Amino acid sequence: MPRARVVVVEDDSAIRRGVVDVLRATGYEVAEASDGDRGLEEAVRVGVDLVLLDLLLPRRDGLEVLADVRKIRPTLPVIVLTARGTEEDRVRGLKMGADDYVVKPFSARELLARVEAVLRRSVDRPAEVRGARLGRAAIDFHRREIRWPNQERLELSETETALLSFLVANKKRAVSREELLTRLWGIGPQGIETRTIDMHIARLRTKLRDPSGKRTPEAIVTVRAQGYMAGPELVQEEMMNEK
Numbered sequence: 001m002p003r004a005r006v007v008v009v010e011d012d013s014a015i016r017r018g019v020v021d022v023l024r025a026t027g028y029e030v031a032e033a034s035d036g037d038r039g040l041e042e043a044v045r046v047g048v049d050l051v052l053l054d055l056l057l058p059r060r061d062g063l064e065v066l067a068d069v070r071k072i073r074p075t076l077p078v079i080v081l082t083a084r085g086t087e088e089d090r091v092r093g094l095k096m097g098a099d100d101y102v103v104k105p106f107s108a109r110e111l112l113a114r115v116e117a118v119l120r121r122s123v124d125r126p127a128e129v130r131g132a133r134l135g136r137a138a139i140d141f142h143r144r145e146i147r148w149p150n151q152e153r154l155e156l157s158e159t160e161t162a163l164l165s166f167l168v169a170n171k172k173r174a175v176s177r178e179e180l181l182t183r184l185w186g187i188g189p190q191g192i193e194t195r196t197i198d199m200h201i202a203r204l205r206t207k208l209r210d211p212s213g214k215r216t217p218e219a220i221v222t223v224r225a226q227g228y229m230a231g232p233e234l235v236q237e238e239m240m241n242e243k
Contacts, residue, residue: 051078133234144158175228177197179227
């Protein structure tokens with residue numbers, strides 16, 4: 001089975017070469033770029049499965065690249081590589097659609113764990129959960145989209161799909177942020193900002209609002225001191241109507 005194709009966008013040649021060598025030694029196919037313009041060009045090519053994206057880039061800033069990638073390929077997984085360690089920078093990247101981040105300096109072991117975790121989220125997603133319904137919205141986890149009665153469709157990212165389907169599959173209980181980090185991100189929660197989860201929850205809630213302005217049932221409930229759980233009106237459906 002062919003391994004995933006990863007694009008490394010990093011202007012520091014020593015760091016880029018180290019990351020590329022580690023990925024190739026592990027079996028990944030790798031393309032590389034040293035500036036934002038070239039990075040965007042490589043990222044949106046057919047067949048790319050993941051982007052490792054530095055924030056401080058010449059020609060086009062990493063956050064600009066991220067914004068453009070989200071417009072062109074909304075569901076493409078992106079891990080931000082950053083020397084910007086402040087919470088504000090990390091939160092901004094997550095709000096713009098990054099799936100995860102790694103703060104420099106990082107070890108090869110940590111980087112590979114993050115890469116493998118992001119790439120296997122679709123595998124970790126419960127296979128029996130094909131879709132769900134929330135009010136007037138039909139949610140198709142296989143197609144990664146929300147459908148409304150007026151034929152309007154809204155795409156879900158791989159991360160959003162994995163997160164929402166996991167909550168639906170575990171509908172009868174609250175799931176802690178730590179469990180979500182461990183089960184979906186594939187890494188232990190120690191030292192990881194739980195705001196990673198909060199940002200994805202906020203984006204999901206926004207996407208699940210009824211575009212007609214009608215009342216929208218609560219999709220995800222915050223359970224104080226416990227975590228999150230699927231709302232009472234978010235109902236699992238085994239089969240979705242193909243349209």
